[in-house]
Amino acid sequence: MNIKSILAKPIAKRIQNRVYKWAAEPKKTQEKVFKKLIAQAKNTTFGKDHNFENINSYQDFKTNVPIRDYEDLKPYVEQILQGKSDVLWRGKPLYFAKTSGTTSGAKYIPLTKESMPFHIKAARNALLMYIAETGNADFVNGKMIFLQGSPIIDEKKGIKTGRLSGIVAHFVPNYLQKNRMPSWETNCIDDWEIKVDAIVEETIQEDMTLISGIPSWVQMYFEKLTAKSGKSISEIFPNFNLFVYGGVNFEPYRNKFEKMIGKKVDSIELFPASEGFFAFQDKQNEKGMLLLLNSGIFYEFIKADEFFDENPERITISDVELEVNYVMIISTNAGLWGYNIGDTVQFTSLKPYRIIVSGRIKHFISAFGEHVIAKEVEHALKAATEGTGISVNEFTVAPQTNPDSGLPYHEWFIEFEKEPLDMTDFISKIDSKMQEQNSYYYDLIIGNILQTLKVTKIKKDGFQDYMKSIGKLGGQNKIPRLSNDRKIADKLTSKKVQS
Template sequence: MSIKSILAKPIAKRIQKQTYKWANKPEETQEKVFKKLIAQAINTKFGKDHNFETINSYNDFKTRVPVRDYEAFKPYIEQILQGKSDVLWQGKPLYFAKTSGTTSGAKYIPLTKESMPFHIKAARNALLMYIAETGNSNFVNGKMIFLQGSPIIDKKNGIKTGRLSGIVAHYVPNYLQKNRMPSWDTNCIDDWETKVDAIVEETIKEDMTLISGIPSWVQMYFEKLIAKTNKPICEIFPNFNLFVYGGVNYEPYRNKFENMMGKKVDSIELFPASEGFFAFQDKQNELGMLLLLNNGIFYEFIKADEFFNEDAKRITIADVELGVNYVMIISTNAGLWAYNIGDTIKFTSLKPHRIIVTGRIKHFISAFGEHVIAKEVEQALQNAIKGTDIVVNEFTVAPQTNPENGLPYHEWFIEFENKPSNMNDFCAKIDASMQQQNSYYYDLITGNILQTLKVTEIQKDGFQNYMKSIGKLGGQNKIPRLSNDRKIASQLEVFKK
């Protein structure tokens, strides 16, 4: 055991104690964050526009500051891009994290000297909490890989600009620099397929102990390793024992990953975004991720099924309930105020507050009033493959509103590694789970408004080829689990089996 792994354990225990101290005082913790945020932004353009000097309570804040998405925030972002200071937060941002916008082109999310350390600390603490719980610190001795965007930084009016994962790459602590892979030059490769090929060459003979990334892109890396060696991952990397992921639900990929790895490996789920690092998994055997209430972020929640109502009620951590689908609204020390990040969550625990990500408020199917969300389709698929040898590589769901024959239905586009021996039985199991989870869907099926779902098989690597065709292969890009229209479905037609 190295000195590094020995020292990690007492540090991990200290962080664990500190973490549960604030987690067990959720309302008090959030109140402190709220007051500090308001105080630090009183003299900003946004603070003056919204009378921050008169805000003495959360109710005052709700009255002064409406919920906004990026489009509504854009005028303030544009002022910063033009070189102005003290717009959303004190001074100018350290960085803009550049992300792909669905309606507005590129989005520029500010990162400040106050917010940036919280991104780094949260990622570090996720690993330390794992060490504190399990006692496993051996992974710090080997090589660690982070499949991420390019660390190349541009400038926009003097403000450094890049992908969040690339920006974070500049903050890897010195004690991990020798362990980190891939090399800087490889990480800077822009073309994703070329980059993954280079990563395979660099890592194939290394002692990899921790691997991190979005599951769909780690899967691509694993497949290339296996194709090159004809060995499972556990034989290529016998000391690989921790998988860290975020961005999408791991469960649809779990069977495929365990087949590729050749053994079960502990995993840690993270919930990072350009707007903030919101949560991480703090327990191996507990459902959900610990919501980071002391991370420079003040949280509000709106019930998803009321979100588009004019009088939708905004609540704080004090009033949330288990099992309710909420849209998460944030105010941060990067200058985002009552900002709708677009993600929906559910609480799995209130002591402490743990969440699961259920989808995106814009990613749903309700072509017939069924209000289907991502978590429901993921759970239905998981139920259908449980206890079988069926392996799914990727999938998405869309409504078929105008079929040539019969009633409308939900169309599931699935790329199988091992397909079902009986497709009708497989479809019936998914549909039964959907009806059990979603009463609106059940009523539409039993009322003969919809027919049961249908599966369209996608060819091997079809989803990767689709993402490549739209210029979104790799990085932080991912397939939406569902859509309320046929845009993705129509583009997948050319990749049907």
């Protein structure tokens, strides 16, 4: 047994004990984080503008700090870019993580010397918690690949700027550097297709044990490996035994992955974002990810179906309930305050606090008042494909409010790897599961407001072609599971399978 795997096990047990210690006192842990954040930021521009000096309770905080999104934060970011210090947090940010915005153009999310270590520690702890639970540390002996954005860093007004995954690449611990793939030069390639081809060439002869990335882009990597070698992934990498992913629900991809790999492998789900590293899967057989309450982030929650009310109720972890769809609001040691990250979550456990990501507050369908969310469409598709041999590469859903004839409907754009033998039965199963999950959708179908959903088949690589056409192929970019308009749908129509 390699020395790395031997040393990893006692370290993993120590980390597991530390994590479950704060997880056992969640309210005390969050109260401590809250007080520290307010104390450290009270002399910042934001702190002075929002009366931090007199904030002594969560109620005071809600009174003085409104919920905001990036547009509301932008004036403070602009002050930082003009050279000011002590604006959102003490001093200046170490980095800006550049992300794509829908209404704001590029967004620049601050990363500070206090917040940056938590991004690294959370990723490390996720692996160590897995080792502590399973006793499997063999993967640390082989090569590990992280499919991520370019680590090339630019500067904006004297502050280093890049994609989060590229920034994090600069912080990979020394003991992992020799195991890490791909090479620095390959990682710096901007064109995603060229980059994946180069990664295939570099890794196909290596002993890959851990593979990490957004499922859709890892799938592209696997497909290229298989096309080049004519072998399954487990034949190419016989010691590959751990898949680490985040960004999207893995369930729609799971069957396809198991077929491509040729065996089942363990997986760890992560919930990282430019705004913070929020959760990771701490148990292989428990649903949900452990919410990181001790990572310089104070969490608030608003019920998703109340979010657009004039004064929605804001609550802390003390008052959340199981299986309710919440918008997650954060305040952080990077200087985000009452900040809506746009994700919706549901709690699967309150002892300890575990969550699943249920969707995006801006990604829903409610063209007819049905309030359909990503979790529902993903669950419906899984139910219709499970145990059938049907395999789906990618999909998205949009309303068709103005059909050529008949009632409106939900249109499902699906790229199949293996199509259903009976499309009518497949559609019926999805629609039944949607009605079962969503009472509003059920009422609309029964009341003859909507007709049964329709499926539009998309050509092989049609979704990749679409993402390439809008300049979002690869990296952390992903297809929204659903939209309340036809912007994506209209573009995908040109990529449908002609009948």
